[in-house]
Amino acid sequence: MGHRTWGGRFAEGLSELAARFNASLPFDRALWREDLWQNRVHARMLHRVGLLSQEELEAILEGLERIEKEIEAGTFPWREELEDVHMNLEARLIELIGPPGGKLHTARSRNDQVATDLRLFLRAAIDELSALLLGLRRVLVREAEKYLDPPQVLPGYTHLQRAQPILLSHWFLAYYEMLLRDAGRLRDARERLNESPLGAAALAGTGFPIDRHYTAKELGFAAPMRNSLDAVASRDFALEVLSALNIGMLHLSRLAEELILYSTEEFGFVEIPDAFATGSSIMPQKKNPDILELIRAKAGRVLGALVALSTVVKGLPLAYNKDLQEDKEPLLDAFATYRDSLKLLTALLPGLKWRRERMWRAAEEGYALATELADYLAEKGLPFREAHHVVGRLVRRLVEEGRALKDLTLEELKAHHPLFAEDALPLLRLETAIHRRNSFGGTAPLAVRERILEAKKEVGLA
């Protein structure tokens, strides 16, 4: 059948443009280590079941060894006309060792081969990302601990309106929790993807007496996949990874966005370290948070990758179709994007300069303590809904007069509602408000400290 002619520049019958369009080598070269590993294991299996002689196996392993050295040294003759990484390695093997090289593809198809490589690649990628996530979670815990004592405060927001004061440590830990779940999602995806498609061959299995359990085990898979059609046709493992990366990137983009906002002159809570900001070419006063802006924006690429691959798989008939070659670029791009974003934030966060005074004032200044007064009246027996109205009227009046909550005198409070007494005044202090929020998961220093201690254990810091 119109297979490759190793000598020709392009596949027989394909125009140059078509051949280039068809080729995946420019991006699936990234899988060469996985392909080599798989080739070695497959060859050993073929030998064990009697399909390769000892000499043939040795020749193949030696050839693969030389190929590895060539690739590492940058001397490997990559040829795009050979379409993909698999054909490149196989053709080179035959060039180097002759006919035994041609036996390597016995009982295998590129369909199970590429699915196997991709699973191996993603498994390693997940391990790398998990390590990076752990590193970033460590930073988040350390920062949380750093600002706990003395407690550093900022306004917590809803609708981007100052709502209630919170601890900066509590804010850090919110991201810690998100990232903890992101790591869990990757772990789950890893567990499900760790099965071997190898030996499914083109789609139906093979008549050769292969040992799929052996190859699965040697490649570190939990088991061979149980259905050959599923093994070569499915990419839900890749979609799961992309979903996890997408959610992970969304979290990073929120963190980036908050830091961008907080670093504006309008907020003035934090200063981005110089190593992660650039100056403007014409406005000398400006410091632009480029890196954070890019992290915010690149979440779009990762979502794009998920959408792209979902669309490829949607409605695709079984089993392998060339459409599936389109799985690699989105995956590689999403992986690199998320990896770099994690690294950058890990380096950036410890260098942030938080402006304690400004944050404190912002938390105190507005009417972020109004809830305290409403809670107070509720504790004295007024139904909360009514207490809310009473304090609402008070705040409206203060706004009109251009005054802050802490400007209130005891007399004014008493005049506003008879349930107000002397013990209401301390509530208008930030410290009181924070310390009161001592419910499980709340922002009180005691509650936050407890979570920090646990989190330190989770990330191996204690």
Ligand code: ARG
């Ligand atoms: N380069 C192909 C891919 O990435 C390898 C599998 C090709 N299989 C085939 N039947 N043409 O999907």
